[in-house]
């Protein structure tokens with residue numbers, strides 16, 4: 001068992017490749033926010049959910065530095081000491097906080113919004129594809145972490161959050177029932193997003209379409225849409241190589257003659273990659289994974305943006 005863990009740890013730690021465009025292993029440590037004494041969260045989606053629920057009664061902070069997502073974060077010792085002072089640490093779960101395995105944090109101050117939703121989580125044999133140093137590409141199994149790309153999942157997580165926060169911070173419970181409360185407004189927004197997703201699903205059934213995705217991050221959104229997709233293994237943080245383009249070509253070759261191709265492409269990828277895809281007749285839809293904070297847009301607005309881009313792409317494909 002120990003040996004197995006050790007091998008996993010060795011394979012798991014040196015992942016500069018996953019850090020994003022041009023990022024280095026060092027920047028994965030990042031600079032943690034200075035004051036971490038209130039409610040700590042690990043994703044922009046949780047920041048919005050908790051802020052809506054707590055309505056200014058508690059400070060809510062993203063524990064991860066702005067430039068790195070929680071899945072890739074390797075906290076420094078100082079960062080760990082700061083976050084251990086948090087009153088509550090709210091987790092997204094589904095492997096989004098791998099760093100938590102390396103630090104000690106009292107169970108009584110941890111709150112996982114995916115707890116109880118295990119059967120709704122998506123586990124894949126190839127959730128992470130990367131190389132170590134100059135080694136070849138390979139994949140690791142695990143959960144798809146981006147649960148927040150599904151409005152339905154967010155709704156369930158909001159429900160879990162309300163329940164768990166009410167237990168931990170009982171003084172907040174009366175605000176729960178108020179239809180004008182932040183949580184109620186958030187619920188309404190998520191229901192609208194959910195309905196918007198359903199409308200896209202209905203429209204999709206009218207088209208002969210092959211959907212491809214450049215990685216596993218979209219699985220919760222795809223499930224909501226009822227779309228079957230071919231999942232490519234394009235590494236995060238680097239533009240597709242010759243063999244990656246070949247993987248796309250193989251996927252396109254399997255489609256029926258009449259069907260058109262649409263790819264869900266991580267918003268962070270280079271425009272040159274999108275141009276090359278369009279040249280091959282593939283409809284490109286950029287998806288904001290909402291892994292990093294966007295100071296100007298809420299997560300609901302960003303998810304709405306994703307659905308709008310999908311809707312526009314379907315409009316274009318539906319034109320004769």
Ligand SMILES: [Zn+2]
Pocket residue numbers: 011012130132138140
């Ligand atoms: Zn590996």
